[in-house]
Amino acid sequence: MGAITLKGVEKWFGPAQVIKGIDLEVGAGEFVVFVGPSGCGKSTLLRMIGGLEDTSRGQILIDGSDVTDQPPSGRGLTMVFQSYALYPHMTVGENMGFSLKTAGAPKPEIEAKVAAAAEVLKLEPLLERRPKDLSGGQRQRVAIGRSIVREPTAFLFDEPLSNLDAALRVEMRYEIAKLHRRLKKAMIYVTHDQVEAMTLADRIVVLDAGRIAQVGSPRALYERPANLFVAQFIGSPKMNVMACSASGGDWSLEAGRGGSGAPDGSVRVGIRPEHVTLAAPGEGQCDGMVDVVEYLGADSFVVLDCGPSGPITVRVTGDTDLAPGDRAGLVFDPARLVFFDDAGLALWA
Structure with a gap:
């Protein structure tokens, strides 16, 4: 249960169309x-699914039932926001x-459901604390627990980790992945963070100016992008793209x-x-001069100035001895x- 279908969904704010015929x-x-x-419309689309934004045209179905005009309370969904929005005078429980x-x-019934959610989220020792006594990651877990107790048909997440520091983002990403495996409920998750998208998703929906640019597994989008936008948006660093001329293959x-x-x-x-x-210079497809070396530990990213082909980034091992000013040939x-x-x-064969 919890299948969600979008049919020709559109959203207009006056004369401005921000969601442009989404089928998913x-x-x-x-x-x-x-x-x-x-600004691509990902949060607006999520809010439309949750009923927090009206749908200008099209249909939203949950388990085959048309909920396009239903209020949020009638959709059986729950939403976790970037802001924890916890009541400061109440305990976690x-x-x-x-x-x-x-x-x-x-x-x-309330106590049983809260206890079950607290067990899933490892919040049992914190049930009597107040939000001010919690870390950012603990507060976000409480916000997720507040959604779990409602036993929704599906979960909606709107950039839930944006307010956390880097270490907590990694920890919470891991917790959300485990939560999905345990609950086996549909989850739709909005993020601008590629790492979150690539590591959490069964499928990624890449949005561009209110339209779907491509839908697929993380690996499919990375290895076989449908267009230039997806090729350069998915991947960090992004794909190197250069102008070329072709004739006879x-x-x-x-x-x-x-x-x-x-x-x-x-x-x-x-x-x-x-x-x-x-x-060595003269080998491969072009030559370049090292401009920047970004050391990341196990890896380094070397950015080379390749003249008319622009800057090209190369991933090398972290122990590289390249330095700005060195010249090298690039082999693709x-x-x-x-x-x-x-x-x-x-263009795929």
Whole structure:
């Protein structure tokens, strides 16, 4: 249970259309992540599913029932926001059980559901504390627990980890993944963080200016992007993309070299940083001068100025001895090249 279907969903604010005909199916028990740049409509779309925003056109179905005009309380969903929104004068247990109390649930039922949620979220020792006595990660767990006790058909998360520091984000990401496996409920999660999207999702929905740019598994989006937008949005660092010319299956870079295997109509070629190796100047597809070396421990990212081809980022081992000013040749793995046409669409054989 908990399957969610969107059919031609649109959202208008006056003359401005912000959601432009979204068709999507989220299966029962599936973890789907909405990701995209700021202003792409991901939070608006989530709020429409939850009933917090009206739907201008189209249909929203939950388990086959049309809930487009239903209020949030009639949809059987629950939402976790970026802000914890906990009542400061209530204990953790009271915060978690408050929605059940206002709904008139018996006290033994409330206590049982709060205890069960606290066990799942490892909050049992904290039930008598107040929010001011909790860390950011503990407060977010309480907010999630408040949703669990309602036993929803599906969970909606709107950038729930944005207020946490880096270490807590990693910890909470792990907890949310475990929670999904344990509850087996559909979850839709909005984030601008690619790491969250790639590590949590069964499928990622990449949004661009109110439209779906691509839907697929994290691996599918990373390895076979449908277009230039997805290719450069998914992945950190982003895919290197360079202008190229192609003829008869051969391709070449401006003021550089090239190779074979380019589909007809190719005007750009892309390659991930980990699929580029450094060699002696004159080898590979182009030459570049080291501009920046970003040391990250096990890995380093080397950014080279490749003239007309622009800056190209290469992933190397952390013990590299390259330094700014060094010159090198760049060798592209031919099996990992992605070609794009003039409209920005990927050309796959």
